[in-house]
Amino acid sequence: MMRILALLTTLSLISTAYVQVRDDFNGGFSQQWRWTLPQNDPFCTLFDNAVSFTSNSMIIQTRDGAMFQAFNSHKNVPTLRVGPNLPEEWYIETVFRTDWSTVPFYYYTQAGIVITTGARNYFQVLITRNATDQTDTINGSTNSEIEDGFAWGERVTNPWTPDTDWVGVRIERVGGEDPHIVVKFRNSATGGWVEYDGFNGGRYYPDSGFYQHIMNMLSQGARIGVYTDNACGCGLAQPFEFDYFETNLPVLPVDDVNSDNLVDDADLLAVLFAFGSSGDCLDEDVNGDGTVDDADLLAVLFNFGSGG
Ligand SMILES: [Ca+2]
Numbered sequence: 001m002m003r004i005l006a007l008l009t010t011l012s013l014i015s016t017a018y019v020q021v022r023d024d025f026n027g028g029f030s031q032q033w034r035w036t037l038p039q040n041d042p043f044c045t046l047f048d049n050a051v052s053f054t055s056n057s058m059i060i061q062t063r064d065g066a067m068f069q070a071f072n073s074h075k076n077v078p079t080l081r082v083g084p085n086l087p088e089e090w091y092i093e094t095v096f097r098t099d100w101s102t103v104p105f106y107y108y109t110q111a112g113i114v115i116t117t118g119a120r121n122y123f124q125v126l127i128t129r130n131a132t133d134q135t136d137t138i139n140g141s142t143n144s145e146i147e148d149g150f151a152w153g154e155r156v157t158n159p160w161t162p163d164t165d166w167v168g169v170r171i172e173r174v175g176g177e178d179p180h181i182v183v184k185f186r187n188s189a190t191g192g193w194v195e196y197d198g199f200n201g202g203r204y205y206p207d208s209g210f211y212q213h214i215m216n217m218l219s220q221g222a223r224i225g226v227y228t229d230n231a232c233g234c235g236l237a238q239p240f241e242f243d244y245f246e247t248n249l250p251v252l253p254v255d256d257v258n259s260d261n262l263v264d265d266a267d268l269l270a271v272l273f274a275f276g277s278s279g280d281c282l283d284e285d286v287n288g289d290g291t292v293d294d295a296d297l298l299a300v301l302f303n304f305g306s307g308g
Pocket residue numbers: 067068069070071072119120121145148
């Protein structure tokens with residue numbers, strides 16, 4: 001093995017271009033998702049058999065738990081890790097559906113996108129039960145926290161009466177002469193992505209704290225993924241079915257065990273040291289089958305020398 005390591009470390013590192021990442025959840029993950037969430041207890045959020053796949057979607061049932069303020073106990077938060085070298089223009093989007101008729105009017109039950117460095121720091125773009133009005137409506141919303149300091153994002157859509165069709169949320173950065181971040185949504189009436197249409201609109205400009213918070217997280221190894229929340233602590237197991245998740249942000253390969261943007265001998269050694277371990281959330285379990293073994297070693301070797 002040492003001969004192999006010595007040989008491999010002499011290889012020059014190859015840069016790979018980042019491309020659009022899309023997971024259609026066709027019977028399982030096609031991308032490099034992880035269930036770990038820093039600053040959260042449990043660190044491994046995969047919990048209670050709440051996650052399943054159809055041939056073309058992923059279903060997450062809400063579970064009690066929260067990222068809200070210091071209640072850092074959220075469950076079932078799958079994310080991808082963002083690497084360096086963000087493109088000037090980027091986007092993250094997901095599309096999902098649920099049967100809103102089973103969500104009580106008085107809970108802010110919600111789902112959507114999360115950008116996070118941990119349970120104490122995040123930004124979410126969501127579609128939420130409109131519990132403020134306590135009517136059978138839903139609306140787009142945003143939430144944010146910096147060091148557990150919660151801020152409702154003050155970006156909402158006008159409420160609408162839900163149907164069983166897909167809905168979607170999207171966050172994107174527009175570059176050029178007027179750079180800004182914008183949050184968008186879609187439902188069966190919008191005919192595609194449209195900007196948040198409630199008060200304050202959907203745009204964040206570079207002088208806003210929310211803009212800076214989002215960009216800071218993305219430049220510090222953020223994780224991006226899908227989020228579900230019963231927002232009640234009442235045991236409500238609401239199934240949210242996700243059709244797909246897509247982004248053009250650079251996503252670190254799962255073979256990069258130590259998240260330093262290179263697949264090299266350090267990752268190989270990490271796998272070797274964890275050899276024989278088992279569990280749901282081991283970084284060294286590269287192929288995600290629950291055990292660290294020779295298959296994971298081979299997976300790292302196969303991508304050896306790749307990086308951003
Ligand atoms: Ca928190």
